[in-house]
Amino acid sequence: MALALDGGFELAAGAFSASSERSRAAGAELGLARERTYASFTEMAEAEAGSDSERRIDLAVIVTPNHLHTAAAAAFLERGVAVACDKPLATRLEDAEKLVKLAAGRRRYGDPAPDPTSPGARSLPLGMVTYNYSGYPMVKEARALVRTGRIGEVRKVIVEYVQGWLANLLEAPENAGEPGFKQAEWRSDPTRGGPSPVLGDIGTHAHHLLRYVTGLEPERIFAKLSAQVPGRLVHDDATVLLELAGGATGLLHASQVATGERNHLRIRVYGSEGGIDWRQETPEELRLLKPDGSTTVLHRAAGATSPAAGRASRLPGGHPEGFIEGFANLYAAFGADLRRDRTAPENSSPDERRSDEETDYPTFEDGAAGVRFVEQAVESAESGNWVDAEAIFPDGPTDRSPDTSRDSP
Amino acid sequence: MALALDGGFELAAGAFSASSERSRAAGAELGLARERTYASFTEMAEAEAGSDSERRIDLAVIVTPNHLHTAAAAAFLERGVAVACDKPLATRLEDAEKLVKLAAGRRRYGDPAPDPTSPGARSLPLGMVTYNYSGYPMVKEARALVRTGRIGEVRKVIVEYVQGWLANLLEAPENAGEPGFKQAEWRSDPTRGGPSPVLGDIGTHAHHLLRYVTGLEPERIFAKLSAQVPGRLVHDDATVLLELAGGATGLLHASQVATGERNHLRIRVYGSEGGIDWRQETPEELRLLKPDGSTTVLHRAAGATSPAAGRASRLPGGHPEGFIEGFANLYAAFGADLRRDRTAPENSSPDERRSDEETDYPTFEDGAAGVRFVEQAVESAESGNWVDAEAIFPDGPTDRSPDTSRDSP
């Protein structure tokens, strides 16, 4: 639905099940031709990423269980097909790092493929991780407010993601057939869901949101991880203390046993001059806390004034947008970047030529940062010690030029 | 976007401006072929509603200024093309009644057209009015709660729709170029916007919402209408007192001068056993008020249990849906009805064969009821008297079989 919303991409092929029959049935329901439905991503990559420009797809979307992300993404990237991958990017950091390299150096989106080694050609990334919550307009507004100094120097960040769907042992065999059982089943199997699913599945969203809004990287972390439901084999609850670059203190907590919560992702950032507060379940609102104790509630397209929030908005204020639009904003930004003219003056560096708008989607570097966060949190929880959380790549996340044109609200 | 979301319809042709050039430019941006963009709906109807099945469109969507609805809708209906028309259906009741007749007796959607006079053939309506707020899942939940007796006998209904975008004289010539000026300009011209735009543009939404949720028709009404902004030629504020069938009392108020409000549509229904409260700007929540003074907040796909709400839902609870999905639900229901097999046992009456699900979209009868409501309110306000509000069609709105399968929350 998110891909269809803006008409930027069209569904052309798919691998929906390891059973040919089921995959075809699913494809048929989506209107795909029989010959373009496959029983494996390998088969699909071979058939759809070849030189046949009629059939060559522009983008592969990976929504498999976590442990298959790496192989699936690699199969397409190695053939120069761009990839949008669900989080966590991988279940092991070394896999994530491999994907980062694959996505970085092989820009061949579209046809014909540019030669990334030729002078004047730009080699743009082929990967996006669907940290979809960063696609909400009011998250972009929050980021603009923080980045432009509206709340002063950041002193404290609290990000939480609490759900209740695993409040009981849904993955127990006797629940087969219950809604959510299949999801619960593979996610609570360490070999498929990864080392700490509460962190991998929702903690990485919180981690990315914190980095996206504040631009701050964790320098040291301390984690408490546990399985709160008797009989569960994996973590369903996580609290992580963070020391952030520049001296801010951070708290990230995530849970899947918060009975009665649906999908409560929330970020609060407190600075020397104000605070911001955003909640995913009412995504159209952003609270701006003032030092005098009053609060201004900004609404999408009504009081929110950053260019980034404006670009990410489709409807007038008061006409609620939601989850699908947020996802669609990621695809729109990634799609625009993929389609961009890849030639540029010979002596300019890529970074100089890319604006905030051009890079406003989560990259594979962001995905790898999330995987590293999970590994470090597990290490901390197991050892009972603080862990250094050096940036995965020496230069930290790509710095994006802040919005400087916004009016103060 | 709403049409694209589910893939049920595809944009094939359009008339976007009275200027051929502009219309073509707009069409090109939407990916339409040059020969299928037109400078008038008449031209389009002639070209796209003929016998050429290659070109024959299935549905025309009318989003012109209000005074053109009738001619545009008629142009397509007379050629057997189904129509989705923006509210108000017309600016005069007699026009609305004409459209009701056109839509009712000429079912020719698809190809080949059935002969509505042959025994066993069903003549289904060709018209929908986009009272889009009735497409929200939690509005459907509210309707199910009221219809299944969850709040007992209805005693009082309050529906309000307040906006602030016309809080000042936006339509003044000196504001040409301001955001919203064009909308303000035609809406505040009585010859284009209709007799009372605050009622026609937003009051009819409130009126439909009241009827949709409660199933009750106004029997008598009293209205106060005014232009609160100096210099304005049309009503921008309306309050209507209602006596509803069965003895309930009703209050409907709408304003476009409620400075700072975005799009605040809200309905409250109080019965002998409870109350319900729904607000458009947070559409995923429905409040169920209990006699003991506690309130249960039902969320879409999490605590809301009626089949109608379930059918209208796309995502898990906590993943916000919004305005576009509500619109899409209307198109989906209308599309399903249009595509339905139109043959049925000879001796069954149409109504017996149509379920709640089959008719869960606003019909032209609903549209005409809105136009009548506007006319009666104006009559009341001008005379200072209560006005009888007999149902426009002797049998009232089509009775829809209530959901009876829902579990009590």
Place this chain on the structure above:
Amino acid sequence: MALALDGGFELAAGAFSASSERSRAAGAELGLARERTYASFTEMAEAEAGSDSERRIDLAVIVTPNHLHTAAAAAFLERGVAVACDKPLATRLEDAEKLVKLAAGRRRYGDPAPDPTSPGARSLPLGMVTYNYSGYPMVKEARALVRTGRIGEVRKVIVEYVQGWLANLLEAPENAGEPGFKQAEWRSDPTRGGPSPVLGDIGTHAHHLLRYVTGLEPERIFAKLSAQVPGRLVHDDATVLLELAGGATGLLHASQVATGERNHLRIRVYGSEGGIDWRQETPEELRLLKPDGSTTVLHRAAGATSPAAGRASRLPGGHPEGFIEGFANLYAAFGADLRRDRTAPENSSPDERRSDEETDYPTFEDGAAGVRFVEQAVESAESGNWVDAEAIFPDGPTDRSPDTSRDSP
């Protein structure tokens, strides 16, 4: 509790029941001496309002059923004892007018009583009506915002007071013994509760709140009144359309059959430059709506800056105050006025010498305005016509000098 809170008054005597025994028992529980509890207000007035300065009380608080307000208040006023009377001040306008006169000309609070006819003596009012909701700090902030032009010219006012406690026939004899039965019983008896209890008991609160916050008087009104519960003899639901001085439009609605509502009193005022929104059940917050669609939530003692709100506040922001403090603010203001020095330069008029602070409590004129509002609404509802609502006193409500010292938020 409200009288005790600030220590400004001390309970000294009382008449709690027509039964001597019960009255004494109630008095004893409150710590009163046996000889200062009475079986009637007449008896009490005679004994406690005499010349015996030991026993002479300073203030009588009237909380009888509505039909006894007049006689009780008169008994004390005629003896020069100040009176705080529950609303409605009376059940008939002529009684209210009589009380206004009694309270106005007989200032004898304290001992010795001043001679109101002597030059230089001020004759201050002896009456207050406990429209307690005007005692909330954030109501005072709202008033200051409106009065100082913060929201521009007032265009629309909506005030509502909805409750659910009479959603069923609580006054039926079979409910004797149920909580609330006694209240329901006398209130639903027209000879004791007055002509329209929904208006008298809660509608007058809404009416006063509207006048207090906006300073605007109704010029014409139209009312719809009804008994929504089968078997009820009096109105339990009211909607009143208002034309306000200066051209603003008004809507006042009140109900006792809004099942599940507790005590939902709310006022919204929309002006040319902004709007305000206050709700009694969360009294510490005041919403200030901005033309751009954003909303600033002001909190008591944190962001609220008018002197009047400051004076009415006891605790730091974030430490919730409530109903009792609001009541106490009325007693504090009335008490201060009663204790004020009553001598003043000979040739100054009383009004010139009284500040906003000095008169910040509801007077008997305000009480009589409420009684008049009820009578006019009944007249309108019975006739089906608009009714002229000329101000009860030629000069309208005492104009209170606005706060001009507040900083803009």
Place this chain on the structure above:
Amino acid sequence: MALALDGGFELAAGAFSASSERSRAAGAELGLARERTYASFTEMAEAEAGSDSERRIDLAVIVTPNHLHTAAAAAFLERGVAVACDKPLATRLEDAEKLVKLAAGRRRYGDPAPDPTSPGARSLPLGMVTYNYSGYPMVKEARALVRTGRIGEVRKVIVEYVQGWLANLLEAPENAGEPGFKQAEWRSDPTRGGPSPVLGDIGTHAHHLLRYVTGLEPERIFAKLSAQVPGRLVHDDATVLLELAGGATGLLHASQVATGERNHLRIRVYGSEGGIDWRQETPEELRLLKPDGSTTVLHRAAGATSPAAGRASRLPGGHPEGFIEGFANLYAAFGADLRRDRTAPENSSPDERRSDEETDYPTFEDGAAGVRFVEQAVESAESGNWVDAEAIFPDGPTDRSPDTSRDSP
């Protein structure tokens, strides 16, 4: 005000300043006789706690800076006068333990003092700590819901207390004269405010609330403490991870640099069958989260049904109570316990005879538990290790018999 509200205690004497003059001025303003105002608590204890029954006070309320609590409380307790002490009970655990012993064994409230060694006499505690937030009715409702199993087995607890008043260096000398400076000044001096003021001043409130609502004691804790404002000498931000008895996981965080927050204390408890959520700034509401994702909002005196919540409530539902009433509930419960008949059958143990109602106020044991919590958190933060948090007294907090009579909502 809280003492005055119910009339249970009357202000009789006081030491308001180390300056005789200022103390007398303050006393005079409060209506105290000159000879009963003092320049030190020692002087006051000597004069007011002697054998002169005319002058002997029943209760001393300690609201000095933290470092004086111990000496002041001891001065009265040693003379058999009951003490209500502000939190933290002391700045060192050994002082707190000393006070626990003083309060426990010396019951001499009232006159004549009972002989606690005589058979049949009960020796009741003489101490209360004003953890006032446990006095709110809806906190008592939360406790009743958790204790009676309404949310099943407790799995996760989150308690937070965030404020913004110290977001900048208010204690800097150049701010002398600013509102709050004096408070900031002594609280940010380690010798007067204690080892970690963010924990001592607000963290102990959160700690008590967690224990009061859940009945669970921390078994292990890990803390991160910091000064987020440049130049500050003491902690202004704290996050504490908790392992709770029975396997629940806990998170407690407190901050004074959360710019824009007023007094945001909130507790969430998630169990196997539901969750509860309460927020101090809207204290009349308690959210009960249901496994299906719906939420029921219980209101004080309207939907809340536990006897404890009922006893703590003064007004009907919808008439907001607040901070003062919560405080008053503590005084009322402590006062009732002090006044209770202290004779009882010889062979019954004290605990057997004391109901939940009799002990529904925070004791000095609760106060000492808070002081211990602060010390342990500091130890953990300094060492970077988890710390065992054995209960201060071998038997844990006095178990209070749960409410068993409440109806399920």
